[in-house]
Amino acid sequence: MAVPGPYSGRSTLAFVARASVVTFGLVYGSLKLSYLKAKSSKKVDATAHH
DSSP states (O other): OOOOOSOHHHHHHHHHHHHHHHHHHHHHHHHHHHHHHHHHHHHOSSTTOO
16 A cells, blocks of 8 residues: 655545545446446347357
8 A cells, every 4th residue: 555655635635536536437347348248248149259
């Protein structure tokens, strides 16, 4: 983990903001991926296997 520097409040806030953005991106990406996968598997089940 990052060691808090002289501006511990600001760096903590930036770390929390960055962590929340990364978490949101991961959750959104996985949800979008699973949604697209389910949508495409229903439509083209035979050609889904590459």
